[in-house]
Amino acid sequence: MNKAKKILLAPLDPVHDIGLKIMNRALKEQGYETILLPPDYQPEEILKAALENDVGAILISRTLGYGVAELLSRFIDQAEAAGLRERVKIAIGGMGIRVELAQELGYDAGFGTGTVPEQVIAFIEEREPQLDHSGAVKIKKDLTQGYDYTYKHKHIESLLDQIADKTLAWAADKTSDAITRAALRRQMMEAAPGERQKAKERYIELSDERIRDFYLDGVMPPHTRLLSDQEMADMEKYVTSTKSRMRMKKLQKTEKNPTVFIQYGTGCPFMDVAHIKVGESWGADGVVHFDPSWGARTEGFLEGYLTHGQDGTIISPENLLAIKRSLEPSTIWQVRAHRGLNTPETVLLAGKVGADMTKINVAYGSLGGGTDPARLMVDAIQCMRYAKEFNLPFDVVTNEELCGVPAAKAFAGMLTTAHIGIRLGCRPVLQPLFVYSPEVMITGEMEDNYVDFNAAKIEALRSIIQAPIWPGAPIGFLTQTEDRVQSSLSTALHGALASSLGVEAISIASSDEAYSGGPIAGPSRIDTLTALKEAFRFFGAGAIRPTERAAVMAEKIMAGIIEALEQAAALESFPAALYAGVYGSTAEGAYPGRGGKDTVRLR
Amino acid sequence: MDAIDVETFFVCASEEEGRELALGLLEKFGLKDTDIVFIEHSGAGARVRARGYLYRAGDQYAWLAGEGEK
Numbered sequence: 001m002n003k004a005k006k007i008l009l010a011p012l013d014p015v016h017d018i019g020l021k022i023m024n025r026a027l028k029e030q031g032y033e034t035i036l037l038p039p040d041y042q043p044e045e046i047l048k049a050a051l052e053n054d055v056g057a058i059l060i061s062r063t064l065g066y067g068v069a070e071l072l073s074r075f076i077d078q079a080e081a082a083g084l085r086e087r088v089k090i091a092i093g094g095m096g097i098r099v100e101l102a103q104e105l106g107y108d109a110g111f112g113t114g115t116v117p118e119q120v121i122a123f124i125e126e127r128e129p130q131l132d133h134s135g136a137v138k139i140k141k142d143l144t145q146g147y148d149y150t151y152k153h154k155h156i157e158s159l160l161d162q163i164a165d166k167t168l169a170w171a172a173d174k175t176s177d178a179i180t181r182a183a184l185r186r187q188m189m190e191a192a193p194g195e196r197q198k199a200k201e202r203y204i205e206l207s208d209e210r211i212r213d214f215y216l217d218g219v220m221p222p223h224t225r226l227l228s229d230q231e232m233a234d235m236e237k238y239v240t241s242t243k244s245r246m247r248m249k250k251l252q253k254t255e256k257n258p259t260v261f262i263q264y265g266t267g268c269p270f271m272d273v274a275h276i277k278v279g280e281s282w283g284a285d286g287v288v289h290f291d292p293s294w295g296a297r298t299e300g301f302l303e304g305y306l307t308h309g310q311d312g313t314i315i316s317p318e319n320l321l322a323i324k325r326s327l328e329p330s331t332i333w334q335v336r337a338h339r340g341l342n343t344p345e346t347v348l349l350a351g352k353v354g355a356d357m358t359k360i361n362v363a364y365g366s367l368g369g370g371t372d373p374a375r376l377m378v379d380a381i382q383c384m385r386y387a388k389e390f391n392l393p394f395d396v397v398t399n400e401e402l403c404g405v406p407a408a409k410a411f412a413g414m415l416t417t418a419h420i421g422i423r424l425g426c427r428p429v430l431q432p433l434f435v436y437s438p439e440v441m442i443t444g445e446m447e448d449n450y451v452d453f454n455a456a457k458i459e460a461l462r463s464i465i466q467a468p469i470w471p472g473a474p475i476g477f478l479t480q481t482e483d484r485v486q487s488s489l490s491t492a493l494h495g496a497l498a499s500s501l502g503v504e505a506i507s508i509a510s511s512d513e514a515y516s517g518g519p520i521a522g523p524s525r526i527d528t529l530t531a532l533k534e535a536f537r538f539f540g541a542g543a544i545r546p547t548e549r550a551a552v553m554a555e556k557i558m559a560g561i562i563e564a565l566e567q568a569a570a571l572e573s574f575p576a577a578l579y580a581g582v583y584g585s586t587a588e589g590a591y592p593g594r595g596g597k598d599t600v601r602l603r
Numbered sequence: 604m605d606a607i608d609v610e611t612f613f614v615c616a617s618e619e620e621g622r623e624l625a626l627g628l629l630e631k632f633g634l635k636d637t638d639i640v641f642i643e644h645s646g647a648g649a650r651v652r653a654r655g656y657l658y659r660a661g662d663q664y665a666w667l668a669g670e671g672e673k
Binding site for chain 1: 616
């Protein structure tokens, strides 16, 4: 259309004209002369203005509602009667307007929610709109960048040094079958073919019966099967096709909004990949691999492309590779090695396959995760060595709080594991539980709000060490119900709080978090990602402000951390303190795990 | 009472494909008066909320007519 012709913008609506004002500005910026009528004009008045100004196009705005279709249709009839219809383009825009409806009503075009000015300008200029279909440009983030791990609290640093010295000395002459198996796995991946077979035979010898049966007799664990070649080919096709049309939203509104992780582990690598692609499409920045709980109680890993019908996806080199191949380049991928009897091999595989992060823990993995403290500690040191070699930052969680362990003791455990990692040259990330903790359910400290206690946790950690903080896991746990609106809102509010506190990252649930009747469904992931995006948009550079109680709670947490660390420093090692209940007692709900008990051996 | 909403996610290449799949699903359910309340396609597929109206204003509502006629 010739720019000499004016554009008439008219709200055929008693009040709403925001969209037209935005369009008016965009058209002016493109050099068009426009006439913007105020709201509440009658159709006759709009058409009169069009005739008097000899306009080239009329852009009508109207929110769809009862009787509106008739009104819009009548406007077209009146335009025809006025002799305008043949020579003037007429378009309708507004909430609820769709292209098909606009055409049905006789309009040349219809623009609904989410329309960008380029689409309207392209309509006026009779060309295809030039839209950016690439989605958000995302860059993979290193959560540890900018952190130097200097301690602000020197007394705590000194206590942690004492515990780390004793623990590293205690572990120096100790090893486990898991450490040997990890070394053998490495040979199976790196050595010459003849050596690989020998390594595999030794690996099988050092595995549990369930694993030996698989390798030697082809017996599958319950509910488990190998995926067929055809299924794998179909998966490749699905991944290729999805990647070719991939568009990714960006959740963050401002730079201070945290990196957002989701967790997957449906049991099947195919469904995991589908969930990951949905998560990536709707803005997840990172994904965390959940493995089955039975895997944590078994010595040795299976091999091959494996699926099973229960929670958690089996860790095998092939499964991890299949998932890795599906990821977008910007997606941060974490493979957990925080509990169980295969943690060194898990970190090795994570490094070899190309994960970006891992998860190493001792306090939670033994007190709430079922693994023997001494075994987990010895294995964790090897995990940390691999993490350093493969440049994998790892987080340390405090999920033993979910067993009832007070936050202060759980934080002492987290700091101890993290400090041993720092001593070994690693880059740990602190992952405090950011939820409605059982501890405070009992004490009533979160009766008024969910803000103060979580804010206190972050404040306490900040006053101890300069380290990245990644609340989890997932945030808002135990506040969510099966109702998807409530669940999504709760997640979003916890995300907004975490953002207000300036943390590096968060792990979020799906809106199916509280549902226990079956696997998480794909749409439930979209619910919470969308809610979180809206929360980031809502607060922008603004923030949620804790009450004065947060500072009092932070002081109490600090006192508890110091008390626990002083007790631990007086004992032989970190595991000795775990057995003794320093980091959480049986009365509080912490039980030193028995998985791998008495399996630590001298080198 | 008045409508059935089906909220789901379709693995599909475009919003249009997602729309067709959703309306097709409602048709299979035997719903006649259907619409798409919300649809958004991004990368992996389409998030959709499809609706089938059982009653519009002014209809005779079976739930009002008595227990046996629900």
